[in-house]
Amino acid sequence: MVRLLLQAAVLGALLPAGLGARNGPQRTFGIDYDKNYFLKDRKPFRYISGSIHYSRVPRYYWKDRLLKMKMAGLDAIQTYVPWNYHEFKPGVYNFFNDRDIEYFLQLANEIGLLVILRAGPYICAEWDMGGLPAWLLEKESIVLRSSDSDYLAAVGRWMGVLLPRMKPYLYQNGGPIIMVQVENEYGSYFACDYDYLRYLQKLFHHHLGDEVVLFTTDGASKSFLRCGTLQGLFATVDFPPGSNVTAAFLSQRSSEPTGPLVNSEFYTGWLDHWGHPHSVVSTEKIAKTLNEILAQGANVNLYMFLGGTNFAYWNGANMPYASQPTSYDYDAPLSEAGDLTGKYFALREVIGRYKPLPEGPVPPTTPKYAYGQVAMEKLGTVAELLSDLSPSEPIRSTYPLTFVQLKQYFGFVLYRTTLPKNYSEPTPLRSPLNGVHDRAYVSVDGVAQGVLERGKSYVINITGKAGTNLDVLVENMGRVNYGRYNNDFKGLVSNLSLGQVTLVDWKIYPLDIDSVVGRGLNSRGEESKTAASNPSRYAAPAFYIGRFSIPSGIPDLPQDTYIKFPGWTKGQIWINGFNLGRYWPVRGPQVTLFVPSNILVSSALNNITVLELEQSPCDIQKCAIEFVDKPEINATLQYESNSQKLFTKDLWLDPL
Ligand SMILES: *[C@@H]1O[C@H](CO)[C@@H](O)[C@H](O)[C@H]1NC(C)=O
Ligand SMILES: *[C@@H]1O[C@H](CO)[C@@H](O)[C@H](O)[C@H]1NC(C)=O
Ligand SMILES: *[C@@H]1O[C@H](CO)[C@@H](O)[C@H](O)[C@H]1NC(C)=O
Ligand SMILES: *[C@@H]1O[C@H](CO)[C@@H](O)[C@H](O)[C@H]1NC(C)=O
Ligand SMILES: *[C@@H]1O[C@H](CO)[C@@H](O)[C@H](O)[C@H]1NC(C)=O
Ligand SMILES: *[C@@H]1O[C@H](CO)[C@@H](O)[C@H](O)[C@H]1NC(C)=O
DSSP: OHHHHHHHHHHHHHSOTTOSOOSSSOOOEEEETTTTEEEETTEEEOOEEEEEOGGGSOGGGHHHHHHHHHHTTOSEEEEEOOHHHHEEETTEEOOSGGGOHHHHHHHHHHHTOEEEEEOOSOOOTTBGGGGOOGGGGGSTTOOTTTTOHHHHHHHHHHHHHHHHHHGGGBGGGTSSEEEEEOSSSGGGSSOOOHHHHHHHHHHHHHHHOSSSEEEEEEESSHHHHHHHOOTTSEEEEEOOTTSOHHHHHHHHHHHOSSSOOEEEEEESSOOOOTTSOOOOOOHHHHHHHHHHHHHTTOEEEEEEEEOOBOOTTOBOEETTTEEOOSBOOTTOSBOTTOOBOHHHHHHHHHHHTTSOOOSSOOOOOOOBOOOEEEEOEEEEETTTTHHHHSOSOOEEESSOOBHHHHTOOSSEEEEEEEOSSOEEEEEEEEOTTOOEESEEEEEETTEEEEEEETTTBOEEEEEEOTTOEEEEEEEOOOOBOSGGGOOOOOEEOSOOEETTEEOOOEEEEEOOHHHHHHHOOOOOSSOOOOOTTOOSSOOOOEEEEEEEOOOSSSTTOSOBEEEEOTTOOSEEEEETTEEEEEEOTTTOSOOSEEEOGGGOOSSSOEEEEEEESSOOSTTTSOOEEEEESSOOOOOOOOOOTTHHHHTOHHHHHSOO
C-alpha cells in the first residue's frame, strides 16, 4: 500500500500539469466490437473530430484555434506529427516553441478536446516528403515505408523519442489522446509490406502500452484496405463529400465486420498546387454528406477543420511534379488565418442536430490590418552576397552533388562553374534527364539568362565569355509527399550540358540563408550591379530589404495582415527573421501571404527580407511590397490546360 501510494506521488510529480491521477474510477478508452461503438470510461461513445496541424499554426494562436473548434461542437481534434519537423538532423530533436507538441496537447486537454494522434512515421499531409526526414536518403537505395533495415532503425530511434513523450497524454493516463494512427493510407503505397506494419504495431505497443487503441486509415475501397490494414490495428476509411456513405462504410466492413464506423478524413475542401486553380468545395455538399455520416451513428474527422500555413519550406508536392503553395487554407471551415466562415456555422448547425453545442460565445475572427506599402531596396545579388550566405569554402566536385550529399535539406544551393570557351552565339544549356529539382535560376557573369524547371523547362540558350562564372541557383520547391516518388532528391540530380559538352568542375555553395537573415543580412557596401544590359524578363536572384513600424495610437496593434507583391515574380520572404514562405503571384492561385501578428513588434522597426529569384519591380517602377487586410488565394490566371483534371481525388489516391 505504502509503495503504491509512493509510486502515485512520484508519477504525479513527473506528469505535466493538468494530467495524472484523478479521483474516481480509472479512465478507459476502447472499442466495443459487438455494439459498433467506442467505449469511453466503459460508456458508448461516438466522436466528431476536426483536423488541425500544430505545425501549420503559430503556437501563439493554438489556443484561439482550439477554442473555435471546441465551440463548433467537436469532441476531438486530429493532428499529424511531422517527423522531419522535429528531427532536422539524425539524433537532433526539437520540441520547442512552435514544435512544442506537448504544450499543444495540454491546451487541447484544458479546453476539453480529445486528441486523435497520427504519429506517422509517414503522414503525407501535403508536407515535405510526407513528413519523412530527407536525411533518410543518405542511403540512396533506401526503400522508404518498408522493412528496409536502415529505414526501420531510423523509425525505431525516432519513435523511441516521440512515443515516450506521448505516453503521459494517453486518455487512460489522464491525457486527451484516445487513439493513435499507425502509418497513413499505407494501402495506397506500392510496397505492401506487412512486416513493416507489424514492426510498427509492436513498436507502438512497446512504447505506449497494450491498452492503447491503434488504428489505420485508407481510401474507402477494398483495393486500398488490402495492403493498409493488419490484424490488431483498427481499420478506418476516408472518403469525400458526395460519396455514397453506405457503400463507403461497407468497404470498412470488409476489414472490420463489426465495431464503430469511422471516416478519418472527410474532406471539407481540397489542396492547391501552384499553377492550378484554387480548390473550393461547396458547403451544401459537405453539410449533406456530414449529416448522412452522423445519421448512421458513425464517427467522423473533418479534414481539415483548419488548414493553416506551409511556412518556410514545409510544403510538399505531387507528381507529375507540382508543388503546393504556402497557404494550406484548404477551403476549410476555419480559414488559414483562423477566421470563422459560413462553412463553419453551417457545419456547426449540422453537428448541433446530433449533440448539444457548448454554451458561450464563439471566439471572434481576429482583426486584420492594412499597414500599407513598404518601400524595398536592393541589398545585392546572391552572387554578390555569397561570402555571407556561404561562409565556408565551396565544395568542389567534378559532377554536381545533391542537397542530401551536401547535408543541406531545404532552401537553395548555388552551383558554379566557369564557361569552358567563348559562347558568342546562343548555346543550349540543357538538363537532358530532367535533373533540375526543382527550379534553377541561371546567370552568366552576374547576368540572368533564364530558368530551368523540373517537368517544364529543360533547355535555355546562354551566351558568355570563356572563364566567366556560370551560376545555377537551385531551389528545392518541396519534396513529393505522396506515392512511390517520395525519395525525391534535390539540387542538380543529373548533369547539365552546354552545347555538346557535359559541364564539370563545379564549386558548390550550400546557402544558409535562414541563419544569415535571422542575424541580419547586410549590404556588402559595394554598388550593386544591375543587369541593365540584359532586356530579358529575368534578373539575377537578389535580396531586398525594407523596414516598417507599427502605427502608434491605434489600439490592439499589431494585428494579423497579408502581404501582396505588386510587380514581384517569385521568391521567399522573411519578417524579423521568420520565414513566411514562398510567393509566386504570377503563377498563382495564391497572391497574398498570411502574416500572423505574433511575428511583428511595436517596440522597434520590423525588418522585411525578400529573396526575389526572377524579376523585381525595383529597376522599373516603384519598388514596394504592400500589407493588405484581405487574403487573395484564388486568383484566376492562365492555368495549364488539363489542370482541372490533374488532381482529382481518384487520380490522386490511385497508386500510379
Ligand atoms: C449506395 O450504395 C449502396 C450499397 O452499395 C446501394 O445499395 C445504394 O443503391 C447506393 N445508393 C445510391 C444512391 O447509389
Ligand atoms: C574569347 O573572346 C575574346 C574576345 O571577346 C577573346 O579575347 C578571347 O581570346 C576568346 N577566348 C577564347 C578562349 O577563345
Ligand atoms: C536557342 O537559339 C537557337 C538559335 O538562335 C534557336 O533556334 C532556338 O530556338 C533557341 N532555343 C531556345 C530554347 O530559346
Ligand atoms: C555525370 O556524368 C558522369 C559521367 O558520365 C557520371 O559518372 C555521373 O554519375 C553523372 N553525375 C550525375 C549527378 O548524374
Ligand atoms: C530590425 O533591424 C534593425 C536594424 O538592424 C534593428 O535595430 C531592429 O531591432 C530589427 N527589428 C527586429 C524586430 O528585429
Ligand atoms: C475569390 O474569393 C473571394 C472571397 O471568397 C470571392 O469573393 C471571389 O469571388 C473569388 N474569386 C474567384 C476568381 O473565384
